[in-house]
Amino acid sequence: MSISVNNISKSFKGKTALKNISFEVKKGELFGLIGPDGAGKTTLFRILTTLLIPNHGEATVVDFDIIKDYKSIRNNVGYMPGRFSLYQDLTVKENLEFFATIFGTTIEKNYDLIKDIYVQIEPFKDRRAGKLSGGMKQKLALCCALIHKPKVLFLDEPTTGVDPVSRKEFWEMLKRLQNKGITMLVSTPYMDEAAICDRIALIQDGEMLEIDTPKKIVKHYSKTIYNVKANNMYQLIKSLKSYQHNYSVYPFGEFVHYTDTRTDFSPIDLQHYLTSKNLKNISIEITQATIEDTFMELAK
Structure with a gap:
């Protein structure tokens, strides 16, 4: 399994954010975490990307323990947080070069992985990131998350606040990345995006409601x-x-x-x-x- 989570719980000042969360993501799977704001999606992402430590439970990402092997996890995953977090005063090209340098690689070395995405923002390579449109910012953030060829990609609400056309394009890009063997865990509050995933987990108030394929989850609804x-x-x-x-x-x-x-x-x-x-x-x-x-x- 690319991701394995067992009974993860997390509280902040006595308030429970996650309660006994357990699930697995298979290698090469596009797995969706579906729920409204405040459901616990971002907290779970921060735990799995080693930015937070859980109160209870255990988890592994590409067979590395999230606490003991946090450095190895950081070298093997890409993380795109919900809020645009790149350097707004740097240009598109400068942001990419910076993130490539952090991971000891270059844009040229891994260009084949980001090519389909980068060609869409390349005409603006000398524009500062802060001046890009919402859709272009997301594409740049995705390129930066991919520049070191991660085995697992974490995308926390990547299309929130993006126009419908850019949302559709973004998910098409994710499907192409999946075809290249990258495992993806994507969170979203948009229920229509859930149908694109191989499997989904519905989460509310820090608890898992159900985990299955989109078609099987819909079939469970019994009323007319x-x-x-x-x-x-x-x-x-x-x-x-x-x-x-x-x-x-x-x-x-x-x-x-x-x-x-x-x-x-x-x-x-x-x-x-x-x-x-x-x-x-x-x-x-x-x-x-x-x-x-x-x-x-x-x-x-």
Whole structure:
């Protein structure tokens, strides 16, 4: 296994950030850690990259112990933190050369690994990093994390705050890197990105909710979900939450995802109820469960 975590726990001033976390990441796997802000994702990343020491438990990265062999781990992993952490006053090229020098290598020696990414930022190689767009900053950070050919790549919310086009491009780059044999642990609050991973772990309040492939996790959702739409979203949500038979109600894009407590639920009954609340242009249709639906259910 590239990563093995056994009963890792971490607290800060009496507040639990991680509670008995256990999971494994196989060699060459793209593994996603999915959860909202404050779930414990960054704390776990900092432990696995030897920046924090856990209160309890043990873990290995590429067969090195996170406490005893921290120097070996640092030489074998790449870490891209959630916040842009490169030197903003240095140019693109200077940042890359600096990180290559730290690891005793050169851009030229490992250019084949970063080529597909670097060609996109090369036209701006003399621009200061602080002047790059969000998407370009992420590509530069990824290049710097890869410059020493790491065996495992840790990416902590790499697409947060990045536009949708750049997000799509970034994940395409990760899939290409996976084809080159690099193991990746990626955290994200975006449920749609979870479907791209080989396996995912859903995490909430420092605890693992479920670990499996995206398809299998979605299959575990047992209730029928309805896409509900009307002319007034705010009033629709308020009315659905007041409906005596509602099991769950939450917005999902232009719709509201609704589940009912009854096994003999009839959409017609719900439509009559919503009409009585002065809502118009009402539509109620069955939809497929998503990872977000499953997460919301498990988080209850």
